[in-house]
Amino acid sequence: MAVQKLKNNVYYVGSVHWDRDIFDELVELPKGTSYNSYLIKGSKKTALLDTVDPEKTYELMRNLDILGITRIDYVVAQHAEQDHSGSIPDILERYPEAKVVTNAKCKNFLIDLLHIDDDKFIVIKDNEELDLGDKHLQFIFTPWVHWPETMISYLKEDKMLFTCDFFGSHIATSRIFGPKDEMLIYEGAKHYYSEIMMPFRTHIKKHLTKIEALDFDMICPSHGCVYKNPKFIVDAYKDWVSDRLDNEVLIPYISMHGSTKKMVEYLGDALVEKGIDVKLFNVLKVPLGEVAMALVNDATVVFGTPFVLAGAHPTIASLAYLANALRPKLKFASIISSYGWGGKAVDHLLGLIGNLKVDVIEPVLVKGDPQEADYRALDELAQKIYEKHKSIGIV
Ligand code: FEO
Numbered sequence: 001m002a003v004q005k006l007k008n009n010v011y012y013v014g015s016v017h018w019d020r021d022i023f024d025e026l027v028e029l030p031k032g033t034s035y036n037s038y039l040i041k042g043s044k045k046t047a048l049l050d051t052v053d054p055e056k057t058y059e060l061m062r063n064l065d066i067l068g069i070t071r072i073d074y075v076v077a078q079h080a081e082q083d084h085s086g087s088i089p090d091i092l093e094r095y096p097e098a099k100v101v102t103n104a105k106c107k108n109f110l111i112d113l114l115h116i117d118d119d120k121f122i123v124i125k126d127n128e129e130l131d132l133g134d135k136h137l138q139f140i141f142t143p144w145v146h147w148p149e150t151m152i153s154y155l156k157e158d159k160m161l162f163t164c165d166f167f168g169s170h171i172a173t174s175r176i177f178g179p180k181d182e183m184l185i186y187e188g189a190k191h192y193y194s195e196i197m198m199p200f201r202t203h204i205k206k207h208l209t210k211i212e213a214l215d216f217d218m219i220c221p222s223h224g225c226v227y228k229n230p231k232f233i234v235d236a237y238k239d240w241v242s243d244r245l246d247n248e249v250l251i252p253y254i255s256m257h258g259s260t261k262k263m264v265e266y267l268g269d270a271l272v273e274k275g276i277d278v279k280l281f282n283v284l285k286v287p288l289g290e291v292a293m294a295l296v297n298d299a300t301v302v303f304g305t306p307f308v309l310a311g312a313h314p315t316i317a318s319l320a321y322l323a324n325a326l327r328p329k330l331k332f333a334s335i336i337s338s339y340g341w342g343g344k345a346v347d348h349l350l351g352l353i354g355n356l357k358v359d360v361i362e363p364v365l366v367k368g369d370p371q372e373a374d375y376r377a378l379d380e381l382a383q384k385i386y387e388k389h390k391s392i393g394i395v
Pocket of ligand 1 (some may be wrong): 079081082083084146147166223
């Protein structure tokens with residue numbers, strides 16, 4: 001993307017990847033993404049803060065040319081993942097005087113991943129400052145947003161916080177401060193949080209407390225929009241990492257011949273009649289990101305699956321495995337399943353969700369097409385979910 005001036009001598013020099021459709025071969029990117037790199041010109045030294053994905057190195061170089069940059073003193077690596085570090089070797093080749101400023105863990109990752117020479121590094125400690133002359137960067141270690149080495153940088157004089165993946169969003173836009181509709185930014189950031197940050201909820205709580213002690217009026221992540229109103233994204237994160245739960249049941253399902261679908265739809269209606277919101281997601285037709293976003297605050301999940309071969313349908317099993325890895329704050333779980341000759345789907349799924357500290361509500365298993373007694377069992381499941389939601393005060 002074109003160079004954007006953010007504050008005096010602070011520039012966006014990154015790249016928007018409009019047509020990238022998947023990240024880590026896992027996270028779908030319906031709105032593309034960006035790799036935000038920032039150039040900070042102090043009165044004595046110039047620093048480049050994060051780089052871009054190697055595929056977009058040419059755009060970063062072009063932006064540095066546009067600004068007439070002939071010397072870079074420091075390349076700050078806040079995170080070693082290659083979408084931010086991947087252009088560092090090219091930058092070091094073009095600006096041979098540049099040193100990579102990072103922490104010890106990140107240095108080791110960068111040596112492993114990019115084979116950067118040991119003598120190219122300046123290793124900093126938590127809270128250490130880098131003197132650029134009239135500007136100073138303070139580094140604050142924030143492990144697990146998103147890897148164990150991640151850190152953020154605070155540009156004191158300009159009240160700017162550079163946060164790399166933390167507060168990021170996968171949005172491609174020509175508006176550095178985001179589209180006019182704030183809801184689009186919110187959705188993009190929530191999608192990002194749900195699939196990348198959610199497993200690290202406990203760490204994020206601590207980091208939020210740490211950054212709130214700082215005086216800043218702009219958050220500059222390394223994906224998506226820059227926040228001129230940082231309270232907007234900090235408040236959203238506070239909600240997502242809090243213990244607050246929605247009175248909603250997520251029902252991801254697959255149905256091979258229609259029996260599971262009948263059960264799912266019946267249960268959905270029974271829950272709505274009790275004042276509980278539902279999300280019925282046929283996981284073959286709904287993007288994974290939608291399911292992940294529902295996991296951010298939903299109180300309950302009910303997996304709907306037919307029995308296939310030796311257990312649950314493989315796609316539902318894969319989703320249960322992912323939910324288990326994302327560690328949402330779910331409180332309750334159940335399973336509804338249709339089978340022909342074997343009912344092992346329940347044991348299979350329960351074996352996949354050991355990380356979820358959920359209270360398992362008696363599953364409903366139906367042989368073949370559901371009949372009257374099966375619908376009564378689904379009524380009972382809806383009633384139990386209602387009572388569980390009532391017990392935690394959300395209904
Ligand atoms: Fe955007 Fe964890 O890299």
